[in-house]
Amino acid sequence: MNAFDAIRSALETLRANPLRSALTMLGIVIGVAAVIAMVAVGSGARDQVLRQIASLGTNLVLVGQGSIQRGGVRLGAGTAASMTEDDAVAIVREIPEARVVAPYVRWGLQVVAGNQNWQTTLYGITPDFIEARDWDIPAGRTLSDEDVAQANKVILLGQTVVNSLFGGGDPVGETVRIGATPFTVIGVLGAKGQNTSGQDQDDVVFVPLSTAKRNIPKMAKSNPRFVHAMVIKMAEGADMEEAQRQLKDLLRQRHRLAAGQEDDFWMRNLSEVAATRDASARALSFLLAAVAAVSLLVGGIGIMNIMLVSVTERTREIGLRLAVGARRRDILMQFLIESTTLSVIGAAVGVLVGVAAAILVARLAGWPTLIEPESIVLAVGVSGVVGVFFGLYPARRASTLNPIEALRHE
Amino acid sequence: MPSEPPLIEVRDLRRTYVMGAERVAALDGVSVAVERGAFVAVMGPSGSGKSTFMNVLGCLDQPDAGSYRLEGEEVSRLGSDELAAIRNRRIGFVFQSFNLLPRLDAAANVALPMVYAGVDRATRLSRAAEALAQVGLAGRTHHRPAQLSGGQQQRVAIARALVNRPSLLLADEPTGALDSRTTAEIMGLFQQLNRQGITVVLVTHEADVAAYAGRVLTFRDGRLIDDRRQQPLEAVA
Numbered sequence: 001m002n003a004f005d006a007i008r009s010a011l012e013t014l015r016a017n018p019l020r021s022a023l024t025m026l027g028i029v030i031g032v033a034a035v036i037a038m039v040a041v042g043s044g045a046r047d048q049v050l051r052q053i054a055s056l057g058t059n060l061v062l063v064g065q066g067s068i069q070r071g072g073v074r075l076g077a078g079t080a081a082s083m084t085e086d087d088a089v090a091i092v093r094e095i096p097e098a099r100v101v102a103p104y105v106r107w108g109l110q111v112v113a114g115n116q117n118w119q120t121t122l123y124g125i126t127p128d129f130i131e132a133r134d135w136d137i138p139a140g141r142t143l144s145d146e147d148v149a150q151a152n153k154v155i156l157l158g159q160t161v162v163n164s165l166f167g168g169g170d171p172v173g174e175t176v177r178i179g180a181t182p183f184t185v186i187g188v189l190g191a192k193g194q195n196t197s198g199q200d201q202d203d204v205v206f207v208p209l210s211t212a213k214r215n216i217p218k219m220a221k222s223n224p225r226f227v228h229a230m231v232i233k234m235a236e237g238a239d240m241e242e243a244q245r246q247l248k249d250l251l252r253q254r255h256r257l258a259a260g261q262e263d264d265f266w267m268r269n270l271s272e273v274a275a276t277r278d279a280s281a282r283a284l285s286f287l288l289a290a291v292a293a294v295s296l297l298v299g300g301i302g303i304m305n306i307m308l309v310s311v312t313e314r315t316r317e318i319g320l321r322l323a324v325g326a327r328r329r330d331i332l333m334q335f336l337i338e339s340t341t342l343s344v345i346g347a348a349v350g351v352l353v354g355v356a357a358a359i360l361v362a363r364l365a366g367w368p369t370l371i372e373p374e375s376i377v378l379a380v381g382v383s384g385v386v387g388v389f390f391g392l393y394p395a396r397r398a399s400t401l402n403p404i405e406a407l408r409h410e
Numbered sequence: 411m412p413s414e415p416p417l418i419e420v421r422d423l424r425r426t427y428v429m430g431a432e433r434v435a436a437l438d439g440v441s442v443a444v445e446r447g448a449f450v451a452v453m454g455p456s457g458s459g460k461s462t463f464m465n466v467l468g469c470l471d472q473p474d475a476g477s478y479r480l481e482g483e484e485v486s487r488l489g490s491d492e493l494a495a496i497r498n499r500r501i502g503f504v505f506q507s508f509n510l511l512p513r514l515d516a517a518a519n520v521a522l523p524m525v526y527a528g529v530d531r532a533t534r535l536s537r538a539a540e541a542l543a544q545v546g547l548a549g550r551t552h553h554r555p556a557q558l559s560g561g562q563q564q565r566v567a568i569a570r571a572l573v574n575r576p577s578l579l580l581a582d583e584p585t586g587a588l589d590s591r592t593t594a595e596i597m598g599l600f601q602q603l604n605r606q607g608i609t610v611v612l613v614t615h616e617a618d619v620a621a622y623a624g625r626v627l628t629f630r631d632g633r634l635i636d637d638r639r640q641q642p643l644e645a646v647a
Contacts, residue, residue: 002528005525005531009525012513012514013513016513316509317511319509320509320511320522321522321526322470322494322497323468323470323497323503323509324497324498324503324522324523324526324570325494325495325497325498325499325523325526325527325574326494326498326526327490327491327494327495327526328490328491328494329491330526403470404465404470404471407505407509
């Protein structure tokens with residue numbers, strides 16, 4: 001019996017019992033669809049994380065002023081007032097890997113335009129900050145060194161702020177006020193979306209560092225060189241661990257910390273944070289795929305069950321086929337091809353359902369999904385293997401029947 | 411002229427079944443030869459060993475001891491694939507309960523042995539149609555078994571048995587499920603095929619069926635107790 005005849009015969013047999021065949025396939029359909037949809041959800045989540053890592057900029061280290069302890073009470077990040085613009089200058093000078101050092105101050109406050117107001121976060125920055133964080137300026141111009149040198153009252157608005165104050169219209173050239181001080185909008189920041197912690201990165205306004213210190217009342221500090229934190233962009237391919245160690249030593253030395261004393265600053269490597277999140281997204285997609293794989297297994301058991309029933313029902317047919325000259329391996333192949341046909345057709349339907357489900361999840365739930373071609377190949381391949389594996393036992397049973405007894409079977 | 415070997419030659423055939431603690435000798439030393447072109451009826455009460463004899467002749471079962479030569483070739487010690495090939499090419503089976511596959515039409519049922527002979531599909535269908543014409547069912551190729559009468563179903567089964575042009579036709583109670591008129595028709599068909607040269611061995615427990623044969627073998631308790639040649643009853647076609 002050649003393969004073509006065997007497949008034709010298998011299809012005829014499956015068509016003879018359409019409801020049973022459909023129900024048997026359902027297990028595989030659900031399994032394959034689940035694998036594809038789950039992997040799509042997992043990959044979508046991972047893809048989002050990876051994009052966030054890209055939006056953070058690579059090779060970035062964030063250093064900020066740390067907490068101080070007073071009478072055993074830790075007063076929280078930023079209370080130590082330890083970081084200065086001089087630290088930034090020293091880092092550029094002392095740490096060869098540090099390409100860009102962008103010190104900044106930040107404060108939550110209200111901005112007003114006309115009769116609209118918006119609570120947002122103000123960053124007092126230098127042009128280096130825009131470079132280090134890879135911000136686009138889709139409209140207007142970016143901050144210049146002059147703006148910082150002359151403490152110009154100019155402002156860059158994030159997308160969220162533009163939408164809130166100007167309803168999405170072009171704000172370039174307009175005036176916004178912070179307290180009593182008017183600022184001219186010189187540009188708009190490109191959208192970055194949420195960061196890995198779910199914060200809106202577009203809900204920000206940028207002004208020159210010098211302007212912020214001079215004109216924002218809350219910024220008045222005893223030390224005019226004070227900054228909250230700085231973004232440090234290391235050279236491409238730099239040894240981040242080594243660079244961070246040097247950075248830490250330098251800051252401890254500059255802040256005159258004794259050997260046993262705690263750091264008065266914090267330091268974070270953004271890609272480390274993102275990598276952790278990537279790992280958990282990976283774990284999530286693995287878990288989802290594992291759950292889906294279990295349903296594929298259950299589908300395979302369903303096939304085995306129905307194939308065993310089929311072998312029993314068709315005992316006389318098997319006896320007859322043996323009598324008219326079928327070899328044992330012909331019978332084995334016939335039943336294996338039937339079970340594999342069931343699982344492969346089930347898998348094909350499952351691919352369609354899975355892709356549709358992934359698209360629906362993206363549309364209805366708003367989750368990002370990413371259909372992986374590998375998951376389709378894998379799911380179809382695995383269900384083929386499932387068909388052979390779970391078909392093997394019933395097929396062996398069929399092929400080892402005694403033809404005389406099989407012909408007498410009622 | 412060197413004598414041609416008999417189609418079937420069995421010597422001291424033995425087959426014992428173990429049923430629980432009991433050993434049943436279904437064949438207890440059977441020796442017989444059947445020449446090419448014969449029409450033989452095998453009779454005997456149930457348990458006489460005639461079915462076991464048929465199964466051995468049909469290469470569905472193998473003897474524990476003794477020799478079975480089919481067309482001069484010793485087949486009692488062959489492996490299962492070789493036996494399958496013999497059943498496929500040299501033997502045609504007809505059963506009491508027809509054993510047609512219900513979801514296949516008459517032509518596809520008839521074509522089934524050719525599937526295992528590696529015959530291509532187009533040839534299968536044309537030869538199946540020929541075989542159906544040979545048994546008088548030319549117009550019924552696309553009928554399913556359920557749409558055919560018992561006699562017609564048995565004719566389909568006979569066509570299936572003939573389609574690979576075997577030298578031996580084995581029929582196990584082929585008229586057991588048929589009424590007497592249809593029985594006469596089917597026996598007539600067997601006689602007609604026999605006249606065309608095919609050797610027919612049929613098992614029956616009915617004397618009026620055995621009457622159509624030219625030779626009657628009678629079994630009892632695993633032994634051949636009677637071997638009688640007779641003038642066959644002519645079926646009215």
